[in-house]
Amino acid sequence: MRRTFLALCLLPACTTSTTGWEDDAFRTEAKNVVDRYAALVSAAYEKSSRGAEQMDSALQDFVAAPSADTLQATRTAWLGARDDYGLTEVFRFYNGPIDAAPDELEGRINAWPMDEAYIDYVEGMPDVGIINDLAAYPELSRDVLIERNGAEGEDSISTGWHAIEFLLWGQDLDPAGPGARPFTDFVDGGTAANQDRRRQYLTLTSELLLDDLARVADSWSEGQENYRAEFVAQDPKDAIGKILLGMASLSGAELAGERMTVAYDTREQEDEHSCFSDNTHKDLLANIQGIEDVYHGRIDGQAGPSLSSLVARIDADADTLATAKLQAAVAAVAAIPPPFDAAIQAADGSPERASVKAAIDSLKEATEALVGVAEALEIELNLE
Known part of the structure; x- marks a missing residue:
């Protein structure tokens, strides 16, 4: 992902309490x-890990017996697991377990x-990619995949x-x-060469994803050091x-910016998030x-102690505005007709x-409202 690292300002000048x-x-x-936030994060990552496990189970069935049906079952499982993971991306941008060095x-x-x-053949180039390069990568392994990730540039x-x-x-042609x-x-x-390596690559990547998600989930588990x-x-x-920094960074620079404005301006399918x-x-x-x-403060649809209720104690207007702008942003994103690449190319x-x-x-307005929430709490967010 295009990486955006944002700083949090909590200087004495920012914290005089009124x-x-x-x-x-x-x-x-x-x-x-x-x-409540910590419980929410833990529940979300645990759910994402379970979804990935279900995907991996379907993937193992596919690799053992490739067919149109087992491929479709694996795709369906990927889509379900992907939805679960999407809910966790708000837990980023403050150097937490998913972003922190050295593993990032x-x-x-x-x-x-x-x-x-970089991975496999594409139209007109049947021999490219790690899968097809037996000279450079005679043996595929988890270490090879990790070492090559980002080794030659952002993409x-x-x-x-x-x-x-x-x-x-x-x-996606x-x-x-x-x-x-x-x-x-x-x-x-x-239909393509190196079928055994393609199966192996898919298996290794899924296993690595499972382990990485489990590590993040363990970092948020209750009752541990x-x-x-x-x-x-x-x-x-x-x-x-930190919570607000993650929220405003995702809604602003990441969602409104990298994930949507870039694709909107370029009209390029390659700039959309899940383009395949x-x-x-x-x-x-x-x-x-x-x-x-x-x-x-919602976990599985059930609200609990929340920023909304906390802010409402000191600035009801800021809470009302943030609630409305977030709701409007959800509705605006939901209103984009799929597929996204067709919408940006229209x-x-x-x-x-x-x-x-x-x-x-709408996402920009929601970000501004979250900055207003931070101001009400006398927290300064240093956003890009």
Whole structure:
């Protein structure tokens, strides 16, 4: 993924309290919000890990017996797992477990955009990619995939959701639908060379994704000496600053910017997030829904101690505005007609292209409202 690292300002000049931070009852409620957030993060990553396990199970069945039916079952499982993962992306941008060095697991899990020819054949180039380069990569292994991820530039992606996506769907050469890689690419003597290495690559990538997601989930598990324990033990104002930084960074620079404006301006299919499966519209919707869930402290649809209730204590207008703008952003993103690549490539003035622009504008407004929430809490967000 295009990486955007944002800083959080919590300087003394930012923290002179007139909002209730010196009030014990207010700080207790803020601590409850932080605890609820930690529980929400843990539940979301655990659900994402379970979805990935279900995908891997379907994938193993496919690799053992490639067929049109087992390929379709694996694609369906990937789509379901991808929806679960999309809800977790709001937990980034403050150097938490998924972003922190040295592993920077997000880059292995969800990096994009990717040069598909880095992994496997593409139209007109049947011999390219790690799978087909037996001289450079005589043995495929997890270490090889990790070492090659990002080794030759931003789009030299060899691991994660989108590597698996490309192997399952292939290039999207159909303007009206997703890629259509045949299952025979994985059958000995089938439609493309190195079928055994393609099966191995798919298996290795899925196993690595499972392990990386499990590591992140473990970092947020309750009752351990881990990142979650440190997160909930810090000053609640600092923790809430990080929470808001993740929310506003995702809605603004990442969603409105990298994931939508870039694709809108270039009209390039390669700039959409899940370009092989045509799942981008659902990626975007899950991302903004994840932000809204955090604001209302929702776990599986059930609200709990939340930023909304905390902000409402000191600035009801800021809370009302943020609630409305987030709700509007969800609706605007949901209104983009799939597939996303067709919408960005539609004619200027068309309803499809206008819907993308409307969603971008709505996300920017939601980001501004979140900055207003931070200001109400006397937290300064240093956003790009």
